[in-house]
Amino acid sequence: MNIETAALAFDGNGTPFSKTFDDVYHSADSGPGQARHVFLGGNHLPANWAGRNTFTIIETGFGIGVNFLATWQAWRDDPARPARLHYVSIEKHPFRRDDLQTLHARYAEFAAFAPLLHAAWPLPLAGSHRLYFEDGHVTLTLILDDVARALARLRGGADAFFLDGFSPAKNAAMWEPRVMQALARLARADATLATYTTARAVKDGLTQAGFVHERRVGFGSKRDMLAARYRPRWQPRHAPPATPAWPRRHALVIGAGLAGTAVVERLAARGWTIDLIERRAAPASEASGMHAGAFHPLLARDDSIAARLTRAGFLYALQRWTALERAGHAPDWHRCGLLQLAENANDALRMQDTVAALALPPEYARMVDANEAASLAGIRLRHGGYWFAQGGWMRAASLAAVNLELANKKSNVAMRFGSSVDRLERNGDEWRALAADGSVIASAPVVVLANAADAARLVDFAHPLQRIRGQVAHLNNRFAAPRVVLTGSGYLLPAIDGVAVAGASYDVDDTDTLPHAAGRAQIAEQLRQMLGGEFSIDDADGRVGFRCVAVDRLPLVGAVADLAAARANATALSGAQPADLPRLPGLYSAIAYGSRGLVWSGIAAELLASQLDGEVLPLESDLVDAVDPGRFVLKRARHGAL
Ligand SMILES: Cc1cc2nc3c(=O)[nH]c(=O)nc-3n(C[C@H](O)[C@H](O)[C@H](O)COP(=O)(O)OP(=O)(O)OC[C@H]3O[C@@H](n4cnc5c(N)ncnc54)[C@H](O)[C@@H]3O)c2cc1C
Ligand SMILES: C[S@@+](CC[C@H](N)C(=O)[O-])C[C@H]1O[C@@H](n2cnc3c(N)ncnc32)[C@H](O)[C@@H]1O
Structure with a gap:
């Protein structure tokens, strides 16, 4: 705004x-x-x-x-x-x-x-x-x-x-x-x-x-x-939250994708000891292992919660990545600019109206017509759209690697690759992460669930998380790729190491882990919408990943609610605020980043680390409440449906 x-x-x-x-x-x-x-x-x-x-x-x-x-x-x-x-x-x-x-x-x-x-x-x-x-x-x-x-x-x-x-x-x-x-x-x-x-x-x-x-x-x-x-003469009704007193500043972080590695970096910067537990052999092996992804803000005429959160995440990420670059820890990214293309003439008018209403600085976002869009992109385009001069692409795996490199420099991080957490168990004032054979992988007073949709298997968020399949195509050198990132009905990235990524399909209730023809057809249609002309990507290489998405499309970042305790106290919680919810001690989540892992993971990790250390939060309270992992429990409590 x-x-x-x-x-x-x-x-x-x-x-x-x-x-x-x-x-x-x-x-x-x-x-x-x-x-x-x-x-x-x-x-x-x-x-x-x-x-x-x-x-x-x-x-x-x-x-x-x-x-x-x-x-x-x-x-x-x-x-x-x-x-x-x-x-x-x-x-x-x-x-x-x-x-x-x-x-x-x-x-x-x-x-x-x-x-x-x-x-x-x-x-x-x-x-x-x-x-x-x-x-x-x-x-x-x-x-x-x-x-x-x-x-x-x-x-x-x-x-x-x-x-x-x-x-x-x-x-x-x-x-x-x-x-x-x-x-x-x-x-x-x-x-x-x-x-x-x-x-x-x-x-x-x-x-x-x-x-x-x-x-x-x-x-x-x-x-x-x-x-x-x-020095109030009365007992204040609203005191700031007390600084949490952890028995040890030691956390288990489960999952080494964008979410988990960002949390590890932010906690390590504050001196926490960390065990990072990842079932795969290397970081960024699932959703975060895509060839490259786009990063950009989200505009909404009413400056919605999602738009504000994404703006905060985008600006935070740009600042961090630029600082990393200056310090010699550059991830593999390019702030080449990003066009969010209108789907048709009417859509272009709506977008024009939104940009005018928000009166944003043009360095952040402005409207461009089809001609200017085409000259920015270096290829022919059907419509104009939003121009985000500071948007671009990032290889998520390189960001995850930089996160871990920095964390290792700052603190004691044990990397436990090839370890799958089967369940969590409370033991005194600690959590134990157990493998399927019952052996203890590691234990600590704090656990951060950064294992995407699998987190819902370990705790009950009172609402299911969706796994939404996404297929991308890797287009080779023969394809005339744009100079900037294009988004709209889908996205198309400039060629990175000779490969231009086009995608992504959005497949609900599809668990196929291999690229399939229907996915390729969806991508071809997205390209046709953005560029005009016909596309055949039959012979293209591709990849499949699964996004973790909550019903309201917002992430779940913060302290996990204690559903059993809430149920036991259901009547008292009928008019509850987030602060009234009982929480599972030391259990936090950083999940459900949907299609915005690049811009949300950094700010979310900073939010979580600030909460764990009782510091001033980096986001406004209505945004913090909007991403509160307890929000579904709260909603049920308010509707008497616990
Ligand atoms: C096709 C596609 C295209 C996308 N394009 C973009 C884009 O352009 N821009 C963008 O910002 N985002 C994009 N995304 C979204 C982005 O990839 C995700 O938001 C992000 O990678 C999520 O990171 P994560 O760490 O939450 O999940 P993941 O990367 O999936 O990491 C979770 C990790 O937890 C591990 N794990 C799970 N369960 C356990 C367990 N029990 N024990 C131990 N480890 C466990 C997994 O092995 C995994 O490594 C795209 C996603 C897809 C699928
Ligand atoms: C005296 S100056 C502050 C000087 C400053 N502390 C410094 O060290 O340079 C007062 C500031 O308050 C800001 N301000 C005025 N009204 C405000 C409001 N309603 N909310 C927030 N800031 C406001 C002004 O824009 C101005 O920058």
Whole structure:
């Protein structure tokens, strides 16, 4: 969804200024000076984070990012810094990257940091953007949205708050009582808060939300500022989730496809010990073993849950893959651009209307007509469609390999190939993964089911998962392949190592593991729809895989519900929320990625790892609930059908 960007301007003193809000971005005396005195000093930082493993700061108003850069600098300079600094910042009107570069050129002290921020800076698209610095030890979760909605959708706990909207008189929405209430819901016990303003309305809002505040000496020409602490006189009704206390940070990950290897990488980056259990002899041997696949966003006029999740996953993946490439761990991929072709003239009109309604940045998505589409693709096409300049293809197996390579560098990962998990058994505070002969393959307090549809054999999700057959054709050099990825009725990739992949069939209730004539006919028809002309792919080589799909077409990522316990407590759960559901301790899933494994697997793994370590989540709460593996249990409970 479109986000209105900020316009670069300065006031008479040369201080960055917003004409929309008629206010300056920071004290005229010094932005970095104000950041250190008011926001860091007001929160007793760096002293308060010393020796902590993780420390989380939530800021309202990212603006130019001066506070973020000053905090990052303080973190780097502090020998007692926390292992992980999570900086979450909310911004409704972000600057564009080039304006940010112009602004940052004014702060010489941030010269070592600012270019790294610019390199990771996202397009102005609504939602949560997770950016990594310092090899993942500093994380910036930038939420591009209105403050009230962003805070309401934020899941996690904060140790400190920086309140930095424009002045309350000019930007009341940033200081409303509901904003303070939302901060209180996110505050960990004894969380601190600082702001430059001492406006009456702000003090009252803070007091009502349970913050005890005091006046301190202000920065520069400002006489005073506020520092506060979360000390409600009442027992809060909504506290942030407690950090899980695992007996050992050791996880079994079952399945070494895109889903499992991504989880292994994210957990290893956080120092978990992992046993990866895979029934095949090598990673990416099933669905993730296709020659190559397409990656692209999904557009929907109503910016549906699926569209938002896919946008978050796409942007996250691009950022990660680019960073991997820079670090010399490039998977085999190409951001060659992707055309999503209209099926007919009416479809093209509908797509045109959707792009116009969403008002997206053209670098992300724009509409092209048939002529422009053909010139982008280098071959004749029947219709135009969406042009995703940053889409492309990826060999999933190469991504899985990079995931495992990185994980091995960061932590202790035991790779157990050729081991099939027959069942799971609870033993004390651990899970045991058992083979068919009853022998224990491995045990740990946490299990992540990343074994696609087979997961439903190991636990009951209260709804079946479908296995949907997909057949692709490998077209050889004689075929005039496009320069960019084409999708529409099917897809056609550029030639990769002399092979252009065309596909894929979508066969419900078909378990044939070998390519068949009906599949080839389906692919030929898809090609005809996109390119025009007749195709015979009788002699083409091919491959079959099975997608794992849930009934609502969304993945199942997170803690698995305890169906038996829910049934035993059915009456109480009739009006339940996801947080009320009983869960199987330590049992998580990362499955049902359908046809979107490339864009969903990374963000899903980051979500899961954040949940396991009790960190701020990388996705908004409605997306987290939409992918909750307990959602089918919840639905049944609400309908009295457990
Ligand atoms: C024809 C086709 C085309 C596709 N095209 C695209 C595309 O263009 N773009 C895209 O993003 N996605 C595409 N997909 C989807 C993508 O391939 C999947 O979403 C993705 O590979 C799923 O990854 P996964 O790790 O969940 O599953 P898998 O890759 O199937 O991995 C699951 C792993 O679990 C292992 N396992 C299962 N049970 C057990 C057990 N009991 N014990 C031990 N190990 C076990 C399996 O051996 C397997 O290795 C396509 C899929 C198909 C079939
Ligand atoms: C004073 S500036 C923040 C300065 C910033 N902390 C820094 O270090 O550079 C206030 C910011 O709040 C943003 N803002 C204003 N109204 C908002 C709203 N309703 N929701 C989210 N952000 C908002 C503005 O766009 C602006 O960037």
